[in-house]
Amino acid sequence: MNPIDLFSLRERFNQTNIMLCFNGPMSRSLIEEIGNALKNYLTADQAHPAAATDVFGTYIELTQNIRHYTHAKAWSEQDAGATVVISREADGRYVVCAGNLIEQQDGEAVCALVDQLAGLDKAALKALYKEQLRKPRPDASSGAGLGLIHVARTATAPLQxxxxxxxxxxxxFSLRAVI
Structure with a gap:
């Protein structure tokens, strides 16, 4: 195995304005600790309070979805890992990316939902969100539903x-949200 060139990795992070990066198993306490670090980074970056709230909320939604999904699959710690990257674009917007292993069929379904959401404007997303709120939810932890719609509503660009x-x-599977 080649040694990791931390300097090159650091330079790449700096060039792409990566504020936070994590790769590994996501426990509830780790989600919370990274969330606290994210809040601190956003404060130090003097993020607008609404943007900071949206970035934090998106981070929580995506990481909790990953944790719930991999927990439901009872995958090993290695397979239940996630990759999370939060960066800031030159125009001041924040990018929250999260990814994890997923069953191919489940991934195709979530990608189709993301594509559907990406084609909706803000008014249509709001209407869909309200419609989902009214529907009975037999399994509240089914994932890729109301929370994903909320992330799409919060984003300043279509989800990818x-x-x-x-x-x-x-x-x-990886998801990119621009806030």
């Missing part, structure tokens, strides 16, 4: 999802 198939029937 990618799915990279793996040979074992799973895929790596």
């Amino acid at each position: 999802a990618t799915l990279h198939p793996l040979p074992d029937g799973r895929a790596f």
Whole structure:
């Protein structure tokens, strides 16, 4: 194995304005601790309070969805890991990206939902959100529903999802939200 060139990695993070990056298993306490660090970074970055709230909320929604999904699958700690990157664009917007292993079929369904949401304007997203609120939810932890719609409403650009198939029937799913 080649040694990790931390200097190059740091330079890449600085060039792309990455504020926070994590790769590994996501526990409830770790989500909370990274969330606290994120709040501190946003404060130090003098983020507008509304933007800071939206970035934090998006981070929480995405990481909790990952945790719930992988927990429901009872995957090993290695397979239940997540990759989370939060950066700031030159125009001042924040980008929250999160990814994890997912069953290929589940990933295709979530990508289709993200594509559907990306095609809606703010008024249509609001209407869809209200419609979802009125629907009965037999399994509140089913994921990729109301919370994802909320993230789409919060985002300043359409959500983007990618799915990279793996040979074992799973895929790596990633979601990008610009706040």
